[in-house]
Amino acid sequence: MTDQKLGQRAAENLKAIRAKKPLIHNITNYVVMNYTANALLACGASPVMAHAPEEVEEMVSFAGALVLNIGTLTKAWVDAMLIAGKKANKLNVPIVLDPVGSGATRLRTESAKQLINELSVSVIRGNASEVLSLAREGSRTKGVDSIHSVEEAENAALVLAKELNTTLAITGPIDLITDGERIFRVLNGHELMGFVTGTGCTATALIGAFLSVDRDPVSATATALAYFGLAGEIGAAVSKGPGSFQIALLDALFGMDEKILSNGAKIEV
């Protein structure tokens, strides 16, 4: 698929979300709950946050996607994620995982690996060290500390995606998306995104919304990240700092013209 076709795909996906208003079920961290919900609303989706073990199965059964995020995890929350995730798998509701801080503490690394081992996860999004920390023992993937170039990171992600049988998105100045076969790169974005807490988590939630209307995880992820990155570019143009940017980003997600998205998405295959 060429860049241009993926731009069209981004616009089609956004249009479908705005038409269908899919319920996106989030079990996410306290820091980003409000911003994530607002970004999903701005995108056209219907967010819900629910983590009680007694209700997550029921809630996920109405959902177009399940977003799991371990940002302020405790064991009880991870247990709720497992209950919701197993039900999602049974119902073919796609799951996207954000392994916030995996690699930094044992609890986070082990919790992320447990979720991956016990659930079938469509997409995992994180930064390079988070994603590469997910390699199992005996993985042919180099650890993040022995990676010294973009090429090495791409190769590691390719190997890991195949081993984990999922789609990986490593986001940064350039986003890398791979399912172990295809590699897509998204060039949209703005450096102010690094100064607003939870932009990564928000990207993950938007991937959930795009997965609910596009069942190819690679194109759903790439188009979601292009949409989010382009909104970042548009928002940054009218911002004076990270405070006003955070607000302008929501306005840009909401106001995104589908034609502008189709033309402005920079996705390399």
Add this chain to the structure above:
Amino acid sequence: MTDQKLGQRAAENLKAIRAKKPLIHNITNYVVMNYTANALLACGASPVMAHAPEEVEEMVSFAGALVLNIGTLTKAWVDAMLIAGKKANKLNVPIVLDPVGSGATRLRTESAKQLINELSVSVIRGNASEVLSLAREGSRTKGVDSIHSVEEAENAALVLAKELNTTLAITGPIDLITDGERIFRVLNGHELMGFVTGTGCTATALIGAFLSVDRDPVSATATALAYFGLAGEIGAAVSKGPGSFQIALLDALFGMDEKILSNGAKIEV
């Protein structure tokens, strides 16, 4: 009471809140805590969030109102709501309940009903399906699925308010408030309010603030919703999307001129 008198009542209530700065005790959901607190501050009230079972009785004893919201409930949080609510009833501190998601999952419906059964709640605010899900078995109220017109919804609310012996507020493009005898309608508001998470929860918290200075639940609720809706209209006029609207709404709540509120409140009796 005529429309004009209710406009004056809205202005008087706002003035009283600004003068007394009542403490509003919230046991609410994670998503909206920050925005709710900021809206209460903008209104002139003093918000506090406290949910530990060891302290809720003490905290509510200082409060002008107790706001209960089941948005990201767990059983432990509902238990804390019951403890706080029983103390509030003993002290005649008015309670307002937001049954977020009641009707969607069993846990939410049952928790909302338990709160209503065990506490004396002054006002319940939600959308039509949340509120109408609260009917007890054997209720003469039609279920929300069998309601096909505004008239039917109003009749259902009237019957239910009488059965539950409380004031119900069903918010939407037009807000309906009834205690089973009187029906008030509030016409203020703006469609952007539906694109900011927690505007409903914020309305509920503002009803709490108004209840702390106006012990007629119907007029407290109607005037709070008119104030909030009018602030929404004022905020929307200077907004580019839901991000900037969310901010402009706080500015408008804070800056609301009491005369403008008196004239701009659209409350039909």
Add this chain to the structure above:
Amino acid sequence: MTDQKLGQRAAENLKAIRAKKPLIHNITNYVVMNYTANALLACGASPVMAHAPEEVEEMVSFAGALVLNIGTLTKAWVDAMLIAGKKANKLNVPIVLDPVGSGATRLRTESAKQLINELSVSVIRGNASEVLSLAREGSRTKGVDSIHSVEEAENAALVLAKELNTTLAITGPIDLITDGERIFRVLNGHELMGFVTGTGCTATALIGAFLSVDRDPVSATATALAYFGLAGEIGAAVSKGPGSFQIALLDALFGMDEKILSNGAKIEV
């Protein structure tokens, strides 16, 4: 140290934070997590929120400071604060405590005192009633109710800081900082700060960032509060109310010119 030298110190501290990007580990309340994280990012630091008992020791070992805040406490959270705090003490990671609501409920007063008794805390920041509620039985400090002038409050803080062997910051229109020997006053700030939830908590977190680069608790605290207060002045100048102020404050923290800070910091010794 003169006022001018402290202005320079404020600028140096900010410059050091922007260069080193210290990790600031927060165990804080739900209401302010998002805003606190955004303020720390705007300042140049790297915030992390983590409260699981299994990971707080590991997380704090990477940190430049530990911020403890009891705003929406439960016993489980206080336990996590104690685990993290003991590790921080072992590693000489400075701790700053925000005793939100101490004096209002027994749980808060006792939890704050327990943290102070079991941990070595570098700085405690609160309003006058919160800070003065921390006096132990038999303290020579007057209770807050018997304090009728600024002089009496300053004397009480001086005595209490010596008794608790820590640095106290009582913030308000004028901020008072004392370690029982020295007294600094910070005159920067704006009244709109009182209409945004969590500005106190944010001040506490920024003190953490400044402590990570300035091991004199008195100058770290005074320079952090001058930086925050000056950003408040700058933000207020372009705001229409507390909504836009909250955003402009983040922009001002981010965009603060170090020379402007050096000249604009109003710290009296």
